[in-house]
Amino acid sequence: MHTPTETGTKIVGMGMCLPEKVLTNFDLEKIVETSDEWIRTRTGIQERRIIAKGQATSDLASEASKQALKNAGLKASDIDLIVVGTITPDMLFPSTACVVQRKIGAENAACFDISAACSGFTYALSIADGLIRSGQYRKALVIGAEALSPFLDWTERSTCVLFGDGAGACILVSTPQKEKGIIASYLGSDGTYADILGIPAGGSAIPPTHESIDARLHTLKMEGSEVFKIAVRTMCDAVFEIAKRAGMKATDIDCLIPHQANLRILQAVAERVEIPLEKLFLNLQRYGNMSAASTAVAMYEAWEAKKFTPGSNTVLVAFGGGLTWASVWIKW
Numbered sequence: 666m667h668t669p670t671e672t673g674t675k676i677v678g679m680g681m682c683l684p685e686k687v688l689t690n691f692d693l694e695k696i697v698e699t700s701d702e703w704i705r706t707r708t709g710i711q712e713r714r715i716i717a718k719g720q721a722t723s724d725l726a727s728e729a730s731k732q733a734l735k736n737a738g739l740k741a742s743d744i745d746l747i748v749v750g751t752i753t754p755d756m757l758f759p760s761t762a763c764v765v766q767r768k769i770g771a772e773n774a775a776c777f778d779i780s781a782a783c784s785g786f787t788y789a790l791s792i793a794d795g796l797i798r799s800g801q802y803r804k805a806l807v808i809g810a811e812a813l814s815p816f817l818d819w820t821e822r823s824t825c826v827l828f829g830d831g832a833g834a835c836i837l838v839s840t841p842q843k844e845k846g847i848i849a850s851y852l853g854s855d856g857t858y859a860d861i862l863g864i865p866a867g868g869s870a871i872p873p874t875h876e877s878i879d880a881r882l883h884t885l886k887m888e889g890s891e892v893f894k895i896a897v898r899t900m901c902d903a904v905f906e907i908a909k910r911a912g913m914k915a916t917d918i919d920c921l922i923p924h925q926a927n928l929r930i931l932q933a934v935a936e937r938v939e940i941p942l943e944k945l946f947l948n949l950q951r952y953g954n955m956s957a958a959s960t961a962v963a964m965y966e967a968w969e970a971k972k973f974t975p976g977s978n979t980v981l982v983a984f985g986g987g988l989t990w991a992s993v994w995i996k997w
């Protein structure tokens with residue numbers, strides 16, 4: 666029987682794992698009718714990482730998790746909850762969280778995945794925060810991990826140039842301090858846009874057949890310009906909403922960690938929420954859009970770059986297929 670005696674949560678360790686293989690815009694020029702100039706100026710992306718044959722999402726997630734545990738000074742057996750944000754699980758089931766549990770030896774954890782596309786890590790962080798606050802768990806491993814490259818149509822230039830593979834992880838623990846750590850979170854969705862971004866086949870609606878494979882229905886489809894417009898609007902709303910929930914203003918944000926889909930989206934968001942672009946942590950030039958892994962890896966890199974000084978305010982804001990959006994306010 667657990668009782669909610671401790672009412673806050675804080676992040677005590679982070680990690681990341683990226684595949685070794687780098688695919689540059691120049692490499693892509695040899696695969697599809699595109700150019701480094703188009704990709705750089707329309708998206709901000711210069712290169713991305715691609716998993717090796719035989720590597721799976723859980724491999725990246727497990728390495729990121731081991732690093733996060735090490736940085737937190739904890740053992741895998743100390744963890745009682747694992748939540749993985751991913752839309753590229755190792756398989757339909759069991760969950761990738763269970764596979765990670767086995768790989769790192771976290772035998773005391775309850776494990777599940779969250780399907781919220783690019784918002785997956787931010788969703789997972791909010792859910793783990795709520796479960797810890799309820800008193801049911803004390804030490805959570807929260808992961809954003811994706812192996813998107815096997816699900817891309819490498820003949821479709823409007824999507825294959827955008828995405829990459831990677832994983833980020835953090836350890837969230839209960840704390841009696843309420844004024845620091847995760848201060849507020851906000852989750853949103855609009856399923857009326859379910860068809861504009863996703864992988865149509867492979868589930869119960871369109872199970873795998875020779876026809877579905879021939880029609881490339883197992884690869885990512887996106888109506889880019891429609892998604893772009895909604896991304897700007899919902900990310901701005903999510904920043905204003907989280908500031909309201911935290912009892913702060915958007916201009917109080919010291920470091921904004923956005924989902925890394927397109928530099929032009931982030932420029933538009935920064936302008937509308939009146940935060941200088943320098944306060945946004947950006948790594949999409951090196952990794953592209955890694956879906957749920959993007960905010961997780963960016964948070965790790967921002968932490969490593971000492972962007973989180975004591976008392977400073979960080980906001981994670983994400984947007985993705987579903988459509989989904991989410992934001993989390995963290996005080997360090």
Ligand code: UT7
Nearest residue numbers: 698699700703783822823826889890892893896926927985
């Ligand atoms: O993480 C989930 C959320 N995802 C996003 O937020 C992505 C949101 N969308 C975007 O980032 C942008 O819409 C894209 C980068 C996907 C596309 O940029 P755009 O400025 O919206 O371009 P467009 O789709 O309107 O296409 C403009 C032109 C088209 O040619 P025409 O019809 O004008 O002749 C495309 O065929 O650019 C062409 N194009 C390309 N050209 C060279 C599309 N992809 C490429 C390419 N290389 N890779």
